Amino acid sequence: MQLKNVIESPCGLRYMLDELDLQSGFARRWLLDSPMMTTGSEIAAAYDELRRFVTFVEQTDKSRIDTLLFKLQGLKDIRTTITNLHHGAVLDDIELFEVKHLAILATDVSRLLAQHSMADVVEIPDLEEVITILDPDGMKIATFYIYDSYCAQLKDLRAHMRQHPEQQDDLLLQASVLEEGVRKDLSRQLQPFAVAIEQAQLALARIDVNLAKAMQMRQMELCFPSLSYKGDCRYKAMFHPQVKAALAVHGKQFQPVDIILGHQPTLITGANMGGKTVVLKTLTLCQLLFQFGFGIPAASAHIAVRDEIYFCIGDEQSVEKGLSSFAAEMKNIDAVIKASRENKRILALIDEPARTTNPTEGAALVSALLKVLAGQNMSLVMTTHYDIEPGKSRCLRVKGFENGSMDYQLVEVQDGEVPHEALNIAQSLGIDNEWIETARALLETSNHQT
Amino acid sequence: MGLEKNTGKTETLKYVLDRLPVQTKRIAVTSIGIDGETTDQVTRTQKPEIVLREGMYFGTSETHYRQRRLLSELIDVSDEGTSLGRVVTARALTRGKILLSGPSSASSLKRWMSEMQQRFDIDLVIIDGALSRMSSASPAVSQSMILATGAAYSANINTLVSKTTHVVDLINLDLTSERNVDTLTPLEKGLWFIDKDGELHALDTATSLSRDIHFQGMDGCETLYVAGALVDGFLEKVRKNKDLKRVELVVRDFTKVFASPQQIRLFVKGGGRISVLSKSKLLAVTVNPTSPSGYVLDSDTLCGRLSEAIGLPVYDLLKDNH
Structure with a gap:
């Protein structure tokens, strides 16, 4: 699975990517094509690399960083050119220019990083020889044409052309034959460097991505996670950057949440508007960010590697497939159950399953789901409004509505009993009083009867 | 900017390029897209080439760059594509001919221009405007403009004067x-x-x-x-x-x-x-008294009438050149 396959996940991953200050379109493409890491060693290595970039950004003069970023803006996608070169094609002037431009860029960036003891972090192949081939006059500037010094005959012809502009068309034709010979020769000389040029291009993209991730960590106050090898996860002061930013616009603060996921399923209950869905979104986001090597939005995070991550959010309708919201949801959860039987490390986050159907059957479906999944080797977090038997699940509850304001913290409770705060919350929203009071009266009558 | 095909826009551009002080000013030339004259694309009739002088910078498409008839040094290849490939920027090392086809939208043109100014210290950018992309004449893109009109726009001298005056009045709002x-x-x-x-x-x-x-x-x-x-x-x-x-x-x-x-x-x-809210400066109006069908208006009368109506100098470059 590549980043581009999960970028539209409803957890808000796109926001993180949109906020990433990448310098080149090529780096963005490279990042989107990067596969999700599924081993602890890969992830640890990625974070070690990122850590070096964070230190580099923190300890280096801003003007130096800006120079580096400005240089990286010049990184272009020249994969077609490299493939042509690799296959022995004769490159045209534009392609030769691209190769020269990249070689100079790679050498400049390499030198800059070496000055800050960063040479060992991302290895950039040495392309000095490529530059020498494409810069016969040693001018060290990233421009290109078939220089006079490549061919004495060409030089004479051009000199003649300058003196006799009236013969230009004819002479240009003669010159073009010589120029093509030079191109053929240059392409042959460059062919052995095709692999190194490709590696340099990828290395520059990696540097661009790492710098952007490092700057994002500082800017959004993200943390480096520690790796959990036992399957449990712990987050301290976890937050959702997109929701946090949206609240900040309205002068409000995001209340961070602490959460621990053990081996048994976690059931989250709580009043409406209590941020349950945001907790699931954030957990999904953190897991994905972790497996693509980004900073984690929390004060501290201890995360386990998963093979597959499922985020089932109830209200997605699958219009193309002609499924109702209920059918789409059932299919999604069905996929989780099937995957759980394949002995994979799974994280499943399910938001209010079966919420769109009648409460009797809905509650039965949710209880049954908990039973079916509890036996499997997976980490499950589920939210619900139904009163269900929690079985072996850990139950967390959003603290809820207290003294007129919402406390989003999660507290561990012994049973899965859901809070009955819907009417109070509705009232606080200024909803029609007659409606609320009638509902309250109905509730009291039914409580008296039981 | 030409008000119609064959109003002599390319002639005007040639005239201007030939007279710019390339020794003292850094000049860049480009065009907006492949010009609105899509019939040229369909019928494959050649769009007129313009002559660049040594030292001029230019932006054109990859396709047209490969067809250039001058010696030039590549200085940039953009990420932005047009129907004729990416936009490449180069500097002419000899005098010679080139087909112009630059960035395809006003916003990418603006980006190209600001990059030219920042990276290569360009003093003046000349844009070959296109009828279908009037936005390139917007003061948000260009400071001033030269308008080309002529018998191709209307073969009736009264209509031509009033239609051209209308455009000039708008520019001069x-x-x-x-x-x-x-x-x-x-x-x-x-x-x-x-x-x-x-x-x-x-x-x-x-x-x-x-x-x-x-x-x-x-x-x-x-x-x-x-x-x-x-x-x-x-x-x-x-x-x-x-x-x-x-x-x-x-x-x-x-x-x-x-x-x-x-x-x-x-x-x-x-x-x-x-x-x-913002205004471009109209520098001059040029006329081509010959319509593509062969009908020729009297150059002096046309220049005189138009100049009187718009209060600006009007030139018939071909005639004045002779």
Whole structure:
């Protein structure tokens, strides 16, 4: 699975990517094509690399960083050119220019990083020889044409052309034959460097991505996670950057949440508007960010590697497939159950399953789901409004509505009993009083009867 | 900018390029897209080549770069593609011919220009404008313009003069007050009005193209701002509203005015005024008295009549050259 396959996940991953200050379109493409890491060693290595970039950004003069970023803006996608070169094609002037431009860029960036003891972090192949081939006059500037010094005959012809502009068309034709010979020769000389040029291009993209991730960590106050090898996860002061930013616009603060996921399923209950869905979104986001090597939005995070991550959010309708919201949801959860039987490390986050159907059957479906999944080797977090038997699940509850304001913290409770705060919350929203009071009266009558 | 095909825009461009001081100024030339003259693309008839002088910078497509007939040094290949490949930037090392086809939208053209200024210290950018992309003539892109008109636009000298005068009048629309410029420039869409106390109000109607526009509560409205296109229907409604008879109608720039000369005339006659937030400077008008069908207008009469009508110098470059 590549980043581009999960970028539209409803957890808000796109926001993180949109906020990433990448310098080149090529780096963005490279990042989107990067596969999700599924081993602890890969992830640890990625974070070690990122850590070096964070230190580099923190300890280096801003003007130096800006120079580096400005240089990286010049990184272009020249994969077609490299493939042509690799296959022995004769490159045209534009392609030769691209190769020269990249070689100079790679050498400049390499030198800059070496000055800050960063040479060992991302290895950039040495392309000095490529530059020498494409810069016969040693001018060290990233421009290109078939220089006079490549061919004495060409030089004479051009000199003649300058003196006799009236013969230009004819002479240009003669010159073009010589120029093509030079191109053929240059392409042959460059062919052995095709692999190194490709590696340099990828290395520059990696540097661009790492710098952007490092700057994002500082800017959004993200943390480096520690790796959990036992399957449990712990987050301290976890937050959702997109929701946090949206609240900040309205002068409000995001209340961070602490959460621990053990081996048994976690059931989250709580009043409406209590941020349950945001907790699931954030957990999904953190897991994905972790497996693509980004900073984690929390004060501290201890995360386990998963093979597959499922985020089932109830209200997605699958219009193309002609499924109702209920059918789409059932299919999604069905996929989780099937995957759980394949002995994979799974994280499943399910938001209010079966919420769109009648409460009797809905509650039965949710209880049954908990039973079916509890036996499997997976980490499950589920939210619900139904009163269900929690079985072996850990139950967390959003603290809820207290003294007129919402406390989003999660507290561990012994049973899965859901809070009955819907009417109070509705009232606080200024909803029609007659409606609320009638509902309250109905509730009291039914409580008296039981 | 040519008002029609064959009005001599390329001749004008050649004339200008031949006379620019390349020794003392850094000059860059490009075109907006592959020119609106798509028939050239369909019939494959060659778009005229222009002659660049040594030292000039130019932006064209990959395809046209490969067909160049001059020696030039590549300095940039952009990420932005056009139908003829990416835009490449180069510097002419000899005099020679090139087909121009630059960035394909006003915004990418603006980006190209600012990059040229920042990276290569360019003093002047010349844009080969396109009829179908009037936006390149917008003051948001270019500071000043030269207009090419001629018998191809109309073979009737009276019609030609009045149609050209209309365009010139639009280009020369007055700038609104400095205060209005400050208030209105940030508003990129919608309809707005300023009352006599200088208060800014949004008009609920979405755009000037909407069918039902209700000018309500606009008593004492002095300035009406149209962020988008100014079209006939809207202008007529404004004109027929008794509260708005003497209003100052502000548009972004002349390229946003799509209303017909008749409607504008009626509006102005009724006491209204049209002004712009930013203005391009019209340097000159050139004419090509020969129509593609072979009909030739009298050059002196045409130049004289047009110059009198617009109050600007008018040149027939081919004639003046001889």
